[in-house]
Amino acid sequence: MTGRVYLVGTGPGDPELLTVKAQRLLQNSDVVVYDRLVSDEILEQIPPGVSRIYVGKRSGRHPVPQAEINQLLHRLAEAGHVVVRLKGGDPFVFGRGSEEAAWLAAHDIPFEVVPGITSASACSAYAGIPLTHRGLASGVQFVTGHSQADRELDPDWRSLADPDKTLVIYMGLANIARISRELIAAGLPSGTPAAAIEQGTTARQRRLLTTLADLPRMAREARLAPPVLFVIGRVVSLAETLEWFEPQAATAVLPVEREGHG
Ligand SMILES: C[S@@+](CC[C@H](N)C(=O)[O-])C[C@H]1O[C@@H](n2cnc3c(N)ncnc32)[C@H](O)[C@@H]1O
Numbered sequence: 001m002t003g004r005v006y007l008v009g010t011g012p013g014d015p016e017l018l019t020v021k022a023q024r025l026l027q028n029s030d031v032v033v034y035d036r037l038v039s040d041e042i043l044e045q046i047p048p049g050v051s052r053i054y055v056g057k058r059s060g061r062h063p064v065p066q067a068e069i070n071q072l073l074h075r076l077a078e079a080g081h082v083v084v085r086l087k088g089g090d091p092f093v094f095g096r097g098s099e100e101a102a103w104l105a106a107h108d109i110p111f112e113v114v115p116g117i118t119s120a121s122a123c124s125a126y127a128g129i130p131l132t133h134r135g136l137a138s139g140v141q142f143v144t145g146h147s148q149a150d151r152e153l154d155p156d157w158r159s160l161a162d163p164d165k166t167l168v169i170y171m172g173l174a175n176i177a178r179i180s181r182e183l184i185a186a187g188l189p190s191g192t193p194a195a196a197i198e199q200g201t202t203a204r205q206r207r208l209l210t211t212l213a214d215l216p217r218m219a220r221e222a223r224l225a226p227p228v229l230f231v232i233g234r235v236v237s238l239a240e241t242l243e244w245f246e247p248q249a250a251t252a253v254l255p256v257e258r259e260g261h262g
Pocket of ligand 1 (some may be wrong): 007012013037065087088089090091092093094095117118119122123169171172197199200201226227228229230254
């Protein structure tokens with residue numbers, strides 16, 4: 001008998017951003033496989049009888065290789081289990097959910113994908129930043145700021161430097177100085193409003209509001225640490241007016257690094 005794997009997005013931290021479907025699946029699974037960007041409050045929703053397997057980075061060690069995670073999902077499903085593979089945000093947005101789904105498809109393991117609220121939507125909303133706004137941004141681009149090992153970050157800077165579109169950068173902290181420099185060189189005004197959101201939607205959310213030119217210095221001085229999302233564009237100018245979220249009153253906390261749970 002073959003089980004089934006559900007690739008489930010949790011949203012970026014606040015457990016109340018879990019979808020009804022994600023919550024139902026958590027209650028009805030045999031085993032949950034999760035990594036670093038799943039908050040403790042979301043893990044608390046897993047009933048005591050359900051096994052948990054942590055496949056994120058362990059202190060001082062490398063992350064579990066993707067091939068090992070694929071094989072684990074394969075083994076669990078082959079043993080007939082209902083497996084929930086939990087992922088921060090949305091599994092199909094910079095989450096390697098598609099790589100896992102491709103592996104499952106290639107091995108005839110039944111799977112379903114449950115979208116989650118991606119951090120671009122949730123963190124910007126909790127920071128008071130709309131991704132589009134009439135007269136300020138007619139579109140939005142989601143990009144990674146992370147370069148592959150041994151390669152330089154090399155997107156089409158000119159297409160990213162579009163003042164009419166909001167630019168959301170995932171995984172960009174290590175490269176933010178270069179990103180800021182290249183965007184300015186490609187024509188985006190240095191005074192373009194810019195924000196950094198650390199641990200968005202959680203009790204430890206921090207939001208920096210600045211300009212494109214000052215973003216690297218501000219991020220350095222604030223000693224930002226992952227996970228951090230950058231939002232660049234005219235919509236950031238609304239952040240103070242639209243501020244509503246009080247992190248101190250929130251409950252969710254994102255683990256920075258976690259020991260294995262099992
Ligand atoms: C590997 S990607 C995973 C993205 C995820 N699948 C999503 O849809 O949000 C990790 C990056 O997402 C962003 N991110 C995820 N959760 C976040 C949070 N709570 N606050 C700020 N950024 C977050 C950061 O840019 C982080 O480096």
